[in-house]
Amino acid sequence: MNIQQLEYIIAVDNHRHFAQAAQSCYVTQATLSMMIKKLEEELDIVLFDRSKHPVEPTAAGYALIEQARIILREISYFKNMAQQSVHGLQGELRIGIIPTLAPYLLPHFLPPFLRKYQEIKLKIYELTTEEITDKLAKDDLDIGILATPLNIPGYQEIPLFYEPFQVYVARSGSQAFKKKYLLPEDIDLENLWLLEEGHCLRSQIMNLCELQKQQTEHHNMEFGAGSIESLLKIVDINQGITILPELAAIELPPHQKKYLRAFKAPVPVREISLVTHRHYIKKGILEVLCAEIRECIQPLLPISEKQKQAIVEIGH
Incomplete structure (x- = not known):
């Protein structure tokens, strides 16, 4: 078993198609299929039901693929810790934000953040809540900024403001x-x-x-x-x-x-939170992102303790 095999089974789960998964991993379909087959033989478990179109994980496959995602996140966390200890906060951050928030939050938050953290590269996508949660599940996004609570198992919600x-x-x-x-x-x-x-x-x-x-x-x-x-x-x-x-x-x-x-x-009111996996690796970047958003929003939405007692939160 190796890291590459774990990446391959995650790719197939994301695309539900062997050819598309191989293309996303920059290998031939034959190579990807062979490596997954070897992993199945080593584990003595069939991970995918190949008779279905699109292909689906088996009952055992679902749990193992989710564990593979956790393992790869932990490996990335290990590498990220090493990089931060030498170079400080840096790297790419993929953020999904809902359309009813993006045009009004980003102009206040982005300029000071980008000036202060020039080694962090932001990739921002305007997406619906469903699109954000789907991409978070597939590791196509690092963070979502959206209305909560969502109460999705395996995710953490960090309230930013009301x-x-x-x-x-x-x-x-x-x-x-x-x-x-x-x-x-x-x-x-x-x-x-x-x-x-x-x-x-x-x-x-x-x-x-x-x-x-x-x-x-x-x-x-x-x-x-x-x-x-x-x-x-x-x-x-x-x-x-x-x-x-x-x-x-x-x-x-x-x-x-x-x-x-x-x-x-x-x-x-609606609660706006930062949502990510509980095992999200770039915890240092997560902390500064929360702090910077709260700092830029506080003058725009100052809510006193008295006002907090006179609000009602509207959920989904």
Whole structure:
């Protein structure tokens, strides 16, 4: 048994296809298949059900492949410890961040971080929650920054901050527009517009307003907004209502800020966390990343101890 064989079985699990796995490992399919077959013979276990398309791990294979992932992470951790002891914090960091957060957090966080840690190379991808968790499971990402809790076994969630919600009311004649503070029951559900399915913000708002799927469907128009900017344009056109996270609301121009209304206490918030494997190897980089994000966000979202007692967290 060797490290290369473990890498090969993980590649097959990720791609569920021997030819694609071989290509990702820069070897021929014959070489990859032979090495995996030798490992199966050594262990006296069949790791993959080759009769299925796409190929799937066997029951025994699932557990062994997951252990192989842990072993390779520990080997990387060992190497990373050695490098940090000599060179300090350095290396590549692959981050996935949800679309309702990326445009509003990154401009505040990236410039000071990149100036301070010039030996760390960031690769940042804007992805949905499902895409982030899928790529974390396949080791295609190191870290996710997203709304939690997710409560996925084997992962750690490190809370970074709590982001309040605000109501955006583009219908100036409505009762909601006339009020300074709103409760969820003040929101006109017939005129409420949401992001398309797949965005966690959509699920959070549906939970907040206790919505069923059919209540989000408009009679004569269907629009799948993929970003907050697109959502606001359609809300403005239809004089509708939507709910925005605070960081997005802060960025609005004056002519749109006049449509914002705060929630009455308890104020609904979403928890934003850094999510990674419990066995994540670059713990030094993880610590500075958390510290830098918290430092840049604190002036934007200052929450006092009194305010903490008057908030309610909205889950998925």
